[in-house]
Amino acid sequence: MIWNRMTWGLPMLALLAFSQGVTAQTDASQVQDEASYRFSLAVDEVSLTFHAVDAQGLPINDLKIDELRLLDNGRAPRRIVAFQLLKNYPIRAGILMDTSESMTGQVRHDRAISIEYAQRLLRQRTGQAFVMDFGYVSKIAQPWTSDPIALTAGIRQVIAGRDNPLAGTAMFDAIFRACYSEFGKIDHAASANFVLLFSDGEDNASHTSLREAVDMCQRSNTAIYAFRSEPKPELFSSGPKNLAELAAETGGRVFNGEDSDAGIDLDLHTIEAELSNQYRLIYNPAELKHDGVFHQIELSGPERVDTIRVRSGYYAPEH
Numbered sequence: 001m002i003w004n005r006m007t008w009g010l011p012m013l014a015l016l017a018f019s020q021g022v023t024a025q026t027d028a029s030q031v032q033d034e035a036s037y038r039f040s041l042a043v044d045e046v047s048l049t050f051h052a053v054d055a056q057g058l059p060i061n062d063l064k065i066d067e068l069r070l071l072d073n074g075r076a077p078r079r080i081v082a083f084q085l086l087k088n089y090p091i092r093a094g095i096l097m098d099t100s101e102s103m104t105g106q107v108r109h110d111r112a113i114s115i116e117y118a119q120r121l122l123r124q125r126t127g128q129a130f131v132m133d134f135g136y137v138s139k140i141a142q143p144w145t146s147d148p149i150a151l152t153a154g155i156r157q158v159i160a161g162r163d164n165p166l167a168g169t170a171m172f173d174a175i176f177r178a179c180y181s182e183f184g185k186i187d188h189a190a191s192a193n194f195v196l197l198f199s200d201g202e203d204n205a206s207h208t209s210l211r212e213a214v215d216m217c218q219r220s221n222t223a224i225y226a227f228r229s230e231p232k233p234e235l236f237s238s239g240p241k242n243l244a245e246l247a248a249e250t251g252g253r254v255f256n257g258e259d260s261d262a263g264i265d266l267d268l269h270t271i272e273a274e275l276s277n278q279y280r281l282i283y284n285p286a287e288l289k290h291d292g293v294f295h296q297i298e299l300s301g302p303e304r305v306d307t308i309r310v311r312s313g314y315y316a317p318e319h
Helices: 107-123 148-156 171-185 208-218 239-251 261-276
Strands: 001-009 014-017 029-032 037-053 069-072 079-087 091-098 126-136 138-145 191-198 222-228 252-257 277-284 292-298 307-309 312-316
Touching: 029 191, 037 292, 091 171, 091 222, 107 126, 107 148, 107 191, 107 261, 126 148, 126 171, 138 148, 138 171, 171 191, 171 208, 171 222, 191 239, 191 261, 208 222, 208 239, 208 312, 222 239, 222 261, 239 252, 252 261, 261 277
Parallel strands: 091 126, 091 191, 191 222, 222 252
Antiparallel strands: 001 014, 001 037, 029 037, 037 277, 037 307, 069 292, 079 277, 126 138, 292 312
């Protein structure tokens, strides 16, 4: 989703855009200050990024807008604002590693996968990434960098339980922080953005809900790709469901973190292929109310398209 706010000032013109938000049109307001008059108007726009492949799993990069069928809560959009291919856009990654007590035996394996992907990503010389670990609290282990040595060192610093003052896992808080504070620092409309999440999906300490975490990731145009660690068999776990919803509602995927080395390599290649071959479609919904209701998105293509990977929808604003 995208939230655009246009502001006119005398004698200058300023254009402010905040990608991936969605807001309903509000009353215009005029505010006088010492230097100028300003007039603000919010415009409803939803921005989708999606990936299309053929039956062989190869990216399709020549789609035209008239080949696509888009429904927002079962209705065609009022207007298509823009449609573009984002091939080989710079990739921005947030590596989030769960270091809570339930992940104690898994962190070493997750570090190895993270290092492998970090080195692949930054070899492209257009990638940047940061590292965050989380349990009851979250911490930036390595700020944004394009240096593979620094990124690898940051990943190696992640140790289970080191900085958790209390038992518990606040995964939704960590995801919200990553999408708000970290991806909010960059021009997220000019890059392919994703969270590489390592967790069993359990959350028992967040102040933020799954919905709020998803909404913030959608606002920052950030997909969640998760490597799932299996929960302990003796415990009922909502973790797999949490991870599935996070991925589906942001346009990402869930992979089995217990896969073989060959399987992990294929998973990482899949992430690279999807992020490097994307489309962006911006549209005005037929109707958008301030009701907080989830809007289901359906996007389909011609017969030559086997699969389109796109987020499942978005939450309308409540005010």
